[in-house]
Structure formats: structure tokens, C-alpha cells
Amino acid sequence: MSEQPVLFSEKACGDGKKIAIATLNAEQSLNSLSLEMVDLIAAQADQWESDDSIVAILLDSAGDRAFAAGGDIRMLYESMVECGENYNAYATDFFSREYRLNHRLHNFPKPMIAWGNGIVMGGGMGLLEGADFRVVTESTRIAMPEVTIGLLPDVGGTWFLNQARGNSGLFLALTGAQINATDALYTGLADVFVPHAEKAAMLDQLAALSWTSSAEENRVQMGKVLDALQSQHQSLLPDAQLEPHVEWIEEMTSGASLEEVTEAITAYEGDNKWLSRAVGTLKRGCPASVFLAYELNKRGRGLPLSECLKLELVGTVNCAKYGVFREGVRAQIIEKDNTPNFQPGSLAELTSEMREQYLTWPWADRANPLADL
Numbered sequence: 001m002s003e004q005p006v007l008f009s010e011k012a013c014g015d016g017k018k019i020a021i022a023t024l025n026a027e028q029s030l031n032s033l034s035l036e037m038v039d040l041i042a043a044q045a046d047q048w049e050s051d052d053s054i055v056a057i058l059l060d061s062a063g064d065r066a067f068a069a070g071g072d073i074r075m076l077y078e079s080m081v082e083c084g085e086n087y088n089a090y091a092t093d094f095f096s097r098e099y100r101l102n103h104r105l106h107n108f109p110k111p112m113i114a115w116g117n118g119i120v121m122g123g124g125m126g127l128l129e130g131a132d133f134r135v136v137t138e139s140t141r142i143a144m145p146e147v148t149i150g151l152l153p154d155v156g157g158t159w160f161l162n163q164a165r166g167n168s169g170l171f172l173a174l175t176g177a178q179i180n181a182t183d184a185l186y187t188g189l190a191d192v193f194v195p196h197a198e199k200a201a202m203l204d205q206l207a208a209l210s211w212t213s214s215a216e217e218n219r220v221q222m223g224k225v226l227d228a229l230q231s232q233h234q235s236l237l238p239d240a241q242l243e244p245h246v247e248w249i250e251e252m253t254s255g256a257s258l259e260e261v262t263e264a265i266t267a268y269e270g271d272n273k274w275l276s277r278a279v280g281t282l283k284r285g286c287p288a289s290v291f292l293a294y295e296l297n298k299r300g301r302g303l304p305l306s307e308c309l310k311l312e313l314v315g316t317v318n319c320a321k322y323g324v325f326r327e328g329v330r331a332q333i334i335e336k337d338n339t340p341n342f343q344p345g346s347l348a349e350l351t352s353e354m355r356e357q358y359l360t361w362p363w364a365d366r367a368n369p370l371a372d373l
Contacts, residue, residue, distance in 0.1 A: 006040045007062075010054075013207040017055045020048050024061040030069035031061045033123040035094050037072075042101045049109060055211045055218055057112040058203070059127055064139070064196065067116045068124025071098065073149075073329050080326040087363055091320040092313075095154070096369035098123065099309040102156045103373055105130025106305055111219040113226075116140050116184075117196045126155025129189070132219055133226055136181035137196040138236050142189060145176030147285035150328030150342060152292040152315045158300035158308035164188050167253035168242060173293040174253075174265065176285070177278035183242040192226045195233050202229060241274045248275075258294040259347060286342040287350050288324045288358055295359065306373040311359075313370050318358045 024031040079090035114131035144153040161169030184190035319325040331340035
């Protein structure tokens with residue numbers, strides 16, 4: 001394949017209409033999003049919107065392992081090492097431009113499908129959740145695991161995890177738990193299940209539709225195609241992981257404070273592998289990240305996506321400024337010793353002043369770049 005990090009192509013339909021296809025093309029890094037990829041998609045979105053022959057969009061990826069495993073954070077790490085607690089223009093630009101793209105996709109006027117095959121985490125979730133039709137397959141693995149690297153569930157997670165069934169979104173934010181296609185449909189984080197082998201058939205069926213000038217009418221008929229494909233392949237859905245534990249999740253996340261919730265979850269001593277892994281991740285998570293995951297989930301309830309993204313930018317920039325993000329990336333990605341030395345090391349040590357600091361825009365001489373959203 002081309003070395004271009006995003007490939008753009010088109011699927012011809014009848015009457016001169018076309019389905020535009022954007023393929024994330026960084027297979028070696030599991031299609032993790034770089035700033036270049038973000039900017040390429042954002043620029044192409046302007047062309048898609050202005051081209052009357054484009055009737056729908058497909059967000060796809062190269063390879064069979066991942067839709068997008070997150071953000072390409074090696075450059076972010078280097079910028080954090082270089083800047084320390086000084087103003088980090090690269091990190092601020094990266095997150096603000098990525099969040100603008102997330103906002104753009106959620107509000108895009110033409111129908112959009114995201115093919116969420118394989119690993120869909122972090123920045124990949126930001127793309128998936130922005131689509132009208134969030135497709136999951138038999139190999140889909142969805143997660144927002146930012147608590148493990150000193151960040152927070154961003155790219156709109158403050159908004160879309162609040163849309164999830166019950167308190168499942170809060171549980172996923174705190175524990176970074178991985179869910180499959182069945183769980184994604186149950187929680188409302190995906191819309192339709194289609195086996196990965198049926199992607200070409202889906203495109204052929206979509207291309208055969210009688211497209212109209214109404215985006216809403218086009219969404220309706222696209223939905224019928226996808227629903228029919230799902231009905232044909234229900235037997236391939238994996239066993240549920242989350243739903244069997246939903247009553248326990250609701251009870252554990254019903255506490256009145258972060259401390260109550262985390263104490264309830266981490267007290268689990270059962271033998272279920274999925275729950276044990278989720279609980280273990282919370283125990284190892286960065287205290288500042290766990291606080292931000294909880295606090296933004298609470299503050300984001302009822303807010304529009306634009307306001308949630310502004311909250312997230314404050315949090316992510318502060319995670320970079322105060323070093324927890326750098327330490328998490330060092331331990332998990334760069335040196336891979338898996339022993340991050342987060343400071344402070346526990347929620348009890350995270351003072352009220354520190355908590356407020358993480359929620360306050362840190363640069364008095366620079367406005368929040370998302371202020372105009």
C-alpha cells in the first residue's frame with residue numbers, strides 16, 4: 001500500500017453518485033492517529049461536503065488487526081520531554097485539532113459509516129462514535145484505556161460514554177475495560193454488527209441504492225441495508241462480557257463520591273476474568289486520570305459534545321503539563337517496563353488543590369483553542 005497515512009478513494013454508484021472512502025493507512029502502528037492523519041481527514045471532509053456527487057462516507061482502515069488503536073503518542077511524548085511544565089504547543093495543537101475533527105464528524109451533514117473492525121481504542125473511538133452507523137465485527141475490541149497512561153477518556157468520551165446504557169460508560173472510563181461487538185451493541189456504543197468478510201458485499205449493496213438529494217432519506221435506506229446484513233449473521237456475534245454483570249456494575253458505580261465508587265469496584269474478589277482484568281486496571285491506573293475520568297463524566301452529563309470537548313482539552317493539556325501523561329507513556333509505550341511512577345501515587349494524596357488544578361486551563365496568556373466550538 002501507499003505510504004500515505006490516509007488513503008482516499010471512491011465507490012461508484014448509479015446516476016453518477018459516489019461513496020467516499022477514507023482508509024487509515026498506518027497498519028504497523030495499528031492505524032494510530034497522527035496529527036497528519038487528523039489534518040488529512042479534516043481537509044477531505046470539506047471536499048466531501050461540497051461535492052454533490054458524494055452521497056455517503058466510509059471510514060475504514062488498512063489490515064485486519066485494528067480500525068485505530070488510539071493516538072500516535074510517540075511525538076507527544078517527545079514534546080512533553082522537551083517542554084516539561086512549560087507551554088507545550090504540539091500537545092495543545094494535537095488535542096485541539098483532533099477534537100475539532102471529532103466535533104466535525106459528529107455534525108457532518110452526509111451519512112457516514114465507520115467500520116470498527118479489530119482494535120478500536122482511544123482516538124479510534126473518537127472516529128467510530130462520530131459516524132451515523134458505527135459498525136462492529138466479530139473481532140472488535142473497544143476500550144477507552146486512558147487511565148493506564150495518565151490521560152483521560154477524551155475524543156468526546158465525556159459525551160458518548162454518558163450516552164451509554166446505565167452507568168456502563170462510567171465503569172468503562174474508570175477501568176479501561178475492553179468490550180466486544182455484543183457489548184458495544186448492548187451499551188449503545190455501536191449500531192450494527194456485520195462480519196468483517198461482508199464489507200465488500202455491504203459496499204456493493206450500498207452502491208446499488210437509488211440515492212436521493214435528502215441525506216435523511218439516504219440514512220434510512222442505508223440503515224435498512226445494514227440491518228439486513230446484521231440479521232443474516234446474528235449467529236456470529238460473540239458471547240456478551242458486560243451484560244451478565246450489569247447489575248453488579250450499576251451497584252458498584254452508584255456511590256455518591258469517587259472514593260466510594262472506586263472502593264466498591266476494587267473490593268471485587270471474584271473469579272470472572274473479564275471483571276478481574278477491569279478491576280486490576282483501575283487499581284493500577286493513574287490517580288489523576290481516575291479522578292478526571294470520574295469528574296468529567298459527572299460534569300458532562302447533559303452537556304453538548306462541544307462543551308465536553310472543551311472540558312477534555314483542559315484535562316489533557318494539564319495531564320501533559322503536570323507530567324502524568326509523560327510518565328504513563330514512558331512506562332507503557334517507550335520503555336515498556338509497565339511500572340509507571342505516577343505522582344501523586346494515590347487518590348488520597350490527590351489534594352483538592354491538585355484536583356482543581358487539573359480542571360483549570362493552565363495558560364493565562366493563551367485562550368482555550370476550542371473556545372469557539
